[in-house]
Amino acid sequence: MKKLLKKIVTFTLLFAIVLGYNSSNLVFAKNIVITVQPKNFIGKVGDQFSASVTAEGTGLSYQWQYSKDGGKSWKDSGMASAKTATYSFKIASGDLGINYRCVVRDSSGSSVISESRKLSTGLRITVQPKDFAGKVGDQFSASVTAEGTGLSYQWQYSKDGGKSWKDSGVASAKTATYSFKIASGDMGINYRCVVRDSSGSSVISESRKLSTGLRITVQPKDFAGKVGDQFSASVTAEGTGLSYQWQYSKDGGKSWKDSGVASAKTATYSFKIASGDMGINYRCVVRDSSGSSVISESRKLSTGLRITVQPKDFAGKVGDQFSASVTAEGTGLSYQWQYSKDGGKSWRNSGVASAKTATYSFKIASGDLGINYRCVVRDSFNNTIITNIGTLNEMKNEDWELPIM
The missing domain is CATH 2.60.40.10 (Immunoglobulins)
Structure with missing residues (x-):
């Protein structure tokens, strides 16, 4: 009898796979779902206010609420219509500006709250x-x-x-x-x-x-080069009696210093790049004759480090060979792949041999399924850039081959 029952269960599962049966075919108890949210209402004192909500569920009941402090606190409305799907009343002066919403409950005691809306005079x-x-x-x-x-x-x-x-x-x-x-x-x-x-x-x-009409019409651009190259950045501005002061930052824009090179007081900032210049941010402060000033956007001097091909998601099962790659441009590049098991909240450096190469690969173990991964790429000047995040997914049932019967 047990053998027969086992065969029936096995046949039923195989039959379901062949037919493409999945969890979406199962019928569960219906939850409350709000299908039509209430809308904002524009009116004046004396008008008839009306707001409605449409929901799906079993044995539904309604309770409209209002807030006079922008949604920080809510009170049940005492109007007769406040216990129906459509809430209506004649607007009084104290009603203008209130927020309102509806709490919908089902026969099991579960509840869901609609989006909050506002009653206003249409002032805009x-x-x-x-x-x-x-x-x-x-x-x-x-x-x-x-x-x-x-x-x-x-x-x-x-x-x-x-x-x-x-x-x-x-x-x-x-x-x-x-x-x-x-x-x-x-x-x-x-x-x-x-x-x-x-x-x-x-x-x-x-x-x-x-x-006085002071404004920057052309912003400076990022500059990619190496030690010994001639750096150049320009800004174009409109105004009266303009003066310029280029600034640089070595802490990512937290603090700025006026540059002392001769070209730092002109619209075009240029100098020969030294090793200490790599990775700086630069910007220009433009002033007019009235003393008004405007600051250009911040740009960066780098070796041109950039990612040209991002890693992709990977689908596989335990025992498969995982592989992800990154392609980057820059000088003296190094790689460190990282993984996260909490959805990207925290990251750890991977210790497998391939984790320090452009292509990250290993044999998938059960604990690897569902991890996120990314690569930190560095250049010879210690500039870093991080790739997009990929996910190692378990191969879906529909991707498996059917058993031979």
Whole structure:
């Protein structure tokens, strides 16, 4: 009898494999799934608010909740409709700005919470103000366009780069278009507009700057070379009475020093590369006649170390020969393959012989399945670059050959 039962089980499993049967064919108890989330609602006091949720499950019940602190804390709504899939009520002044969501429970007591949405008057900025370039005596002008009910405006300015803001006192500061004659003390200020609606809700525009038009139009580029080569980097800027100061960093951009070479005060920075220069970052500070300044993007002087072909995922089973490769460009390259058994949270250097070569290979053991791997590539100047992460996957059932019957 036991032999017969074993044959039946074996035949059933083989039959399932032949038919492509997998776990997705099994039927389990249905979980709660929200298929349609509630939406944001735009309205005003006196309007009829309505929000709905659609869910799948057994014996579902609903409880809508609201938050008046941006979602930090939630309370069950006491409205009659708060225990239905569609939540509705007449909007009162205290309702504007609330967040709302729905808790859906099934007959087993399991629950799922919908996404949070907001009830607002539809206050939003549709056209942001722009930067303004001008000089003392010019007429400054900046505008904002917003949608909402009963809008009011207050333009603000900052003289510390946006750390602190003050309401502007000029007449136009309470209109959608802010304008005044530029004085010397105005150069370099930041400005923005606070827009409020009749419910007291507010939205702040993006911050913009009043300057002499100083801007960098062409950024410097990375430079790849070796000791003895002539280094060169350039920046192109627009503005009045421009001056330049190139800077360098030997700690990856944490701290910067002014370069002392003659070309460091020109738009094109050049010098003969020494061994101590390899790996530095460089940038240019450009100033105009008003004292405003702008800093270029940071770039790097390197030996051109880069990965041209990344390692790929590998699928196999215990006993197979694993193999992954990397291709890189640079001078005096060395390799160290690493592995992770916690999904990439921590990494260890591999100790197999091939782990210090461009091609990493070994015979797969049971503990190797599911690991992540990557390669750290170094050049002769100790610059490093790390490859993308690959995964050693167990070969799927559908990739196996069927047993011969």
